[in-house]
Amino acid sequence: MSELFTLPVLLGILYSGIRLATPYLYAAIGETFAQRSGVYNLGVEGIMLMGAYTAFYVASISGDLWLGLGAAAGVGAMLGLLMAFVSVTLRAEQGISGIGLHLFGLGLSTLLFKTTLGGVTSISGFQPVRIPFLADIPLLGDALFNHNLLVYVAFLLVPVANWVINDTTLGLKIRAVGQNPAAADSLGVSVGKIRYLTVTVGGVFAGIAGASLSIALINLFQENMTNGQGFIAVALVYFGGWRPWGVLGGAMLFSLVNALQLWIQVAGIELESDIAVMLPYLLTIVALAVAVRRAQQPAALSKPFERGEA
């Protein structure tokens, strides 16, 4: 055990945890916006896959990572719009349409991957950027401030999202629409417009979440490479109590324990690998049961709004 709790190992866990948390943060913060406005988008995984594929394909064809990132955001926006159309305009059952969107993204990204790329190739993705001065902080500097750009942006997104939701007029409208759409509507807030906006923004972030995997962290595309991360992101929104800081806490807990279990195995500590890989899920469930309040769940979550109905 003592082998595990040495300083370099702990810093290594922190470094890996930060990287692993990045796609979850983008996807879960985006989903937080959608859910705060009352739309439950279970299709995040599908959008992530399309984002990952698009970013990789565009970046490898054009040689421009930013173009790839932009394209992933664009595809995410389109799929977000699609989800908004289905859930807001058509008022479809949100859980079901989300699953449909997931399968659509999974199938389409696999098909496009097969037809355009054929097999797995890799590219040189976003490189680590050492932040001057901060990266020179003894011990923590390297673990915290020597990441690629998309990692920093993911973490900066948390306070920004928190500010937008809690301290701006737009955030007030989002919360109102998610809490009591009829009241918001009577005060002249367009429920439809707000929900279209949040679900589309959620789509953009899910697309970027996929891109962070394919052109920043792993730098390749393989079919179904997100492997369920989109669903974990949706769970993290619940875990975080629909608050960006809570989402950050959940994402970091899950990712740090994941990094820890890898170290447990690598360090040769006697623990069945099957139990080790269970740890992140186990601890997240325990934390969910013990520590997380459900008080902030938007009252109108997953309920389509129709004027004059409620």
Place this chain on the structure above:
Amino acid sequence: MNTFSTRIRWAAAAALLLAACAPAAAPTSAPVPTAEPQIIEVTRVVAGTPEVQVITATPPPAAPAETFRVAIVMPSSTTDMAFSQSMYEGLLAVQREMGGEGAMEIAYSEGMFSVPDAAAALRDYASQGYDLVIAHGSQYGTSLAQLAPEFPETSFAWGTALDTFQAQGVTNVFAYQAEAQQGGYVLGTIAALMSESGVIGISGPVEAGDAKLYVDGFKFGAESAKAGTKVNVSYTGSFSDVSLMAAAAETHVAAGADMLTGSSQSVVGAIGVAKDQGAYWFGTQWEQTFLAPEAVVASQVYDWTGIIKDMIASHQAGVLGGKSYTLTFKNGGLVIA
């Protein structure tokens, strides 16, 4: 021998006579007599007769010589650079050797990580009358043992495993295993001798099947080649989690490893890490050099062609199962590339 081909003929004849155009439903729901009863009588007699000669004695339609029909269900994709691709490419090689698509038909279902889905696909293929149905994954074994007795004229194969279910009275299942520890041992030896740090990192998927054989062989080879070599082993618990596999490789590098290896289709993530961090990679299952020529030292490649050919020959000779095969260096099934 082949009720499906007779059904096809029946379907073709019926379709011609009825001038109907819904042939897709015909193979699985063959005897639905609505018109021309005498034709249906003929096919019933033919379908019920196991003798090949009787079938060919019926007025032959335009179809040429019998096409051998193979179907395969695999967990990942035909381009996974690992387990599934090795078998798919093996099938393609045999197909070329036999004379192309006219001589051998290949149908495949990929991405079948879900066992119930795979079981359904296996059943579909069997009921469509494929001659050889391959369940390419040790996780499919239980489903196959239940399925095989229902289709006594079909040959089934599965792996990596050695059990042909003969103890359960099943006679039409082949099993195949890759003795991956052999290549693991060789590559482990090379890795230990190449390593400057004396630390080697192995990231496996699930602690079972050929992955475990490979990991154990690699570890043993490395430790035997050079005293004091430290071999760290981790498993991600998934065949498909690219992201966690990459994180595992990063962890190995952080723990001082300069030689990395791993098994399953998720290793593409780890190869990227090896490339970025200046470590060396050893591949298994399929030739992985192409993904990072500067980082990949060598790969153990599975060559299934010999096994596939023998299964086809056995089937044609009337032996539908009961054999278990192994890939080894000795029989040419394992190759270092």
